[in-house]
Amino acid sequence: MSSYNKNILRGIILLSYVLIIALVIYGVAAIFSYLNTGADRSTMPHTEVKQADQYLPELTWSPLANEGRSMDKENLKAIEDDYLDAWYVRYVAYMTNSMGGVDDFYTESVRKHIRNIVSMNSDNNTFIEATTLAHHPTLEFFSEDGQLAVLTDHDVIEYKRIFNDKKLIAEIYEKSTYRVTLLLEDGFWRIRHLVRMESAPYSAEQEINPITVSDIKGINYYPQATPWDMYGNHFNEAIINTDFEIIKNAGLNSVRIFVPYEDFGKSNVSKDKLEKLVRVLDIAETQHLKVLITLFDFYGDYSVRDWTLTQRHAKSIVNALKSHNALLGWDIKNEPNLDFKSRGEDLVIAWLDNMVDFVRSQDPNHAITIGWSNVKSAALLEDQLDFVSFHYYDQEDQLPEKYQALKANIKNKSIVITEYGMSSYSGFWKPFGNSEDDQADYHQSMQTIFSDNNIQFMSWTLYDFVEIPKEVVGRLPWRQNAQKHFGFIDESRAKKPSFKYISTKE
């Protein structure tokens, strides 16, 4: 019996030995194989594909007249890319108070200065969100062996938001000139010296001579079948042409349309969609309609890091359309005041302020407005705009009073109501909603108010829609259904009673 037990014991000891040895061998093998792994050799020559655009400030080289070796396009592009990345990583460092990425774009002796600033800001609980908006570099010198370049970057517009203890304490605009010495080190153009030669607080705000708009009688437009997806695969010129004809024949003279930010490709605007947008304006021109273009629909970031990308988006669209005869003006953003709560009023206002200036710099000849969602916000940034616009979905009898109060506040500028309307939905989800007759009454009285007070208007909207994307009003059926029935023409393309009051009768 005891020998039987001993044998079991022996067996267990033997097995545990085997197990321990197996584990040790496995452990050694794991360490060995770990030590044998390393960076992928293919990453050595920095040939990896660049990631998506992150930083696209306006940059204009002055004509090349540098000393030293004559510059070629490829090297200039390499310098430009790395130079802008250097700005970007530095500002990311000041925002996060960490040194990630700085090594690639600054030489060792310069990293020290950045590290000092980062650690001091970090000690003081300060961080900085910043971006540059424009660069005007002049290449001063390019060495014969192509390893050293000096450039002077004139009138760099820097925007900074300084936070202390997570609270915004200052907003800074500066316009500076920097002299930059760059060295080509392991494939990167790294900043060796950065010296600010000139600097001054900057304000883009100039006195503007507002471009007046008069006699706008318009409507917000989406095709019936593809609301909020006007430039997709179902883009159909014939439908738009018919619709514009209806609008024209109803006595209206303008339409308001939207450019969705992400759908148009953000900073890299889709050529195809832009062409479709131009076609819409072409059609409007043949129908003698003017078009108010709302930029940045479905945009909600506003963060400082995103500014240069939005600038690039606006630049592409504004420059493609600015000489079009059908263009009425630019509505920078649809109802930005709805983002005040989630993004911070000061940030949204700062973004709008910059964007208004930017769009005006690209196209000084067309009126600029912001489509505020209510009367209360309508006076914001008023001195920057050519005309003031707001949306009105409140009680119609309060309109004259509110309008007059706003008008007293805003001198010398036109005011346009760029959205108003009433849903004629009354059904399961909203049993006490308004009927089509209520809608007609509403439009009739609105038209009377417009005539009495001489108000310019753009109504919401031509059609009742069958399908509303969830991004517009969410998924809730009572909202969706209400949104479907704002039109003057119903789902079966029959004119609703309100159609009679789509415009003031001459």
Add this chain to the structure above:
Amino acid sequence: MSLKSLHISLITLALLVIGLITKQDNSNHNYTLITTSKVYTAGDDITLEFTFEGNPDVFMYCSNSYGPLILKPEINNSLKFEIPNILSNKSGILNWELHFGSKRNSGQIEILPKDKINSIETYIGPPSIEAGGTDYSMLVTVPTDDLDNPLIDSTKVAIKRQFLEIRELDDIYIKNGIGYKCLYSDDKSGRMLISTECLGLNSKEFDVNIVPAIPTHFTISANRIHSYADGNQMTTFKTSIIKDRFNNVVSDGTFVTFFVTNKAGLKAKTSGTTMGGIATAKLLHPDHEDQWTVKAYVKGMANSEVITLNYEQVITDFEVSFSEDHRLITVGPLQSFMNQYVPNGLDVTLKIYKDGAIEHQMIEQSIDGFANFKLNKDRYPRGRYKLEIEAAGIVKSFADINYE
């Protein structure tokens, strides 16, 4: 009456003005910069001092070339902002903005680099250039002070260089933070030594190799111990000293190819690289009388004229003997120009024809003046053959060889 009303209006006006001023004073905080200096040198202690009325709870935004900081004041009777040296050490424009409530005062100071030098960074490239005065290397120098600020523009930098007997000194002036000079080559090849000096500080020594320019045409010669076509000795081809157009010997290792064309128009090539401007290459003598024309090239740059070499026939005749069954064939003795046996290794070719068509060809090399062929019974069965033997360009033919 009119005087009185004038007085009244004057007094009213004065009161109004005073009232307005007092009101302003009460409603506004007031901060006045009392530091007058606007230009500093890097490394200076910079303190901005303000007199103030009102709330001392203010902060200052401060930014230099590299970035922004927020400063809090030291409050006594005045507000003192001490600019930390991480900002005051760097040259360039330093902006400050004093923020109080929603308002701000702003200004700027200029920080100049020190006028003492600490290091001269020097970059030179390309490291080797061609002689002749058109090619050049560029020296770029970035002198900095001890706080790593580039020195101010128009600071003088001396560039010193030595090349052969020449020693030169040039002054350049810093522009855009750097100074540069193109260093042109001379007609001579060699090594140029360069150093820079700025404000008494000398750099280390740099050098640029001036390599000879491309070669010019040259001549070639052939060297051989005899002119016999013995298929054994080597002919050595040799170039003259290859030089560039400035009389510099071309760089060692310049690759020269010799093309040899024989009487039949067949080409052979051999090559060598230069040492001290001379390239040599060798080729085995032919084994029969021939004439070679030789021309050498440095590909794409230069070539020699053509030389001609004649090789004399050494073997005038040879004997062929057969064994009894004709299957063992002995060629020889093969005798050279002094009747000595030719050195081992002369190719002897045997061609075997049957019914007018070539059946096989065998090549043997001579050993001690003889070459032996053995025709195997299994390979060459009974029949009539024709044999043809060739050595040193001489052909001997034997028809009607019958094998049992």
